[in-house]
Amino acid sequence: MVVQKRWAKIAQRPHRNSGAQSHGGAMSIRSWPAAERPRERLLELGAASLSDAELLAIFLRTGVAGKSAVDLARHLLNQFDGLRPLLDADLSAFTSQLGLGSAKFAQLQAVMEMARRHMAESLRRESALENPTQVRSYLKALLRHEPHEVFGCLFLDNKHRVMTFEILFRGTINASYVHPRQVVKRAMAHNAASLILCHNHPSGITTPSRSDIDLTKRLKEALLLVDVHVLDHVIVGDGEPLSMVERGLM
Template identity: 65%
Template sequence: MTQGGDTMAITDWPAAERPRERLLGLGAGALSDAELLAIFLRTGVAGKTAVDLARDLLAEFGGLRPLLTADARSFCRARGLGPAKYAQLQAVLEMGRRHLHETLARGEPLTSPATTRRYLAARLRDHPHEVFACLFLDNRHRLIAYEELFRGTIDGASVHPREVVRRSLALNAAALILAHNHPSGVAEPSTADAGITRRLRDALALVDVRVLDHVIVGDGECVSLAERGLV
């Protein structure tokens, strides 16, 4: 929005069009990616409002997620950003992850597959390599711990059932949910994924620990092997 050839300051916009006021009035879900990013940026640069700058940044990075997951060098190189904004962003992202963790760790049984998948996606989706993790649960399916146990190419040789059994016994777990990511972004389980699940299920059954699910995390989706009948 311009006035007299100059970019109008965002504080001069009608209240109903300002991102912060729109968020307070309509909720965060009503805002576009550019509006949400503008609230984070707070200010624009010479000749651009925060919303204009946000739109430019989204175009430059190719969307919101590539911007949020950019490394420090790429992020700080962009106009209007820098080390302080990068630090703020990392703090915001970590608070989001911890919020999801606390949602799972409040002592209530894990009865919401959607919450569990959001948490696993937040923890695993952006790793550049495969990471195999476990949610260890008590006999009421309440969260005891989340641990990342193996990294690299996840196959039958790299996931060791004895280590999963050892951690389950150390944590006094009664059940667990297995999870790993596919850096390719495709969450479809492979034959190897199904084989690992069977091996772990059988090994853990010997110590009376039940495998509830194995969740494959891709780019934008999670696939449950339990729902596929593979657990």
């Protein structure tokens, strides 16, 4: 609510035994009671009721010798130290693991891209001012997996609906590297009425640096010269993205 008002002013189910073991290895999930099977549980209770391992098992579909799909999912989550590192893994790291190949990698990338596009479509229909949490979730989905710092802009129309997102700079993000002229140029190219600045901190720590604050001030002043309003500067890291407007830094 705080972010919404200020923008307007600017213009894991617990670990379960995987079932009895046969001499050849883990019992097939098909042999489990229906109420225990991940797919049936999802259909009955919804995806949110499943653990990370169960969701991943549905994606994997099958296990490997000696491991059911759920066993394999648990193994992979342990190897990657969690779901997010697995989802963020590049092709080489992903396919180096048991039961994962390039086809699975391609499927996973397609699923994640569809999720990002779903969020983008929702933002194109409604005012970003009305959905600050959704905006930040969308920016996190776009930037959190980036291994290096990137700086981008979410361009909005005169009704504050999202028109498009662009990454404008890659590398060290500071006031000397990000050129206001380029940001102004892209805003004018899209005929944007306002925009939201964003960049990521690969370290995961979202606390803005002095350079982040200075850069925001410079860009805000430059864009006002062409009547484009900067609504916020969002920093993406671990956990909830940081809003500089919410922190009173703009």
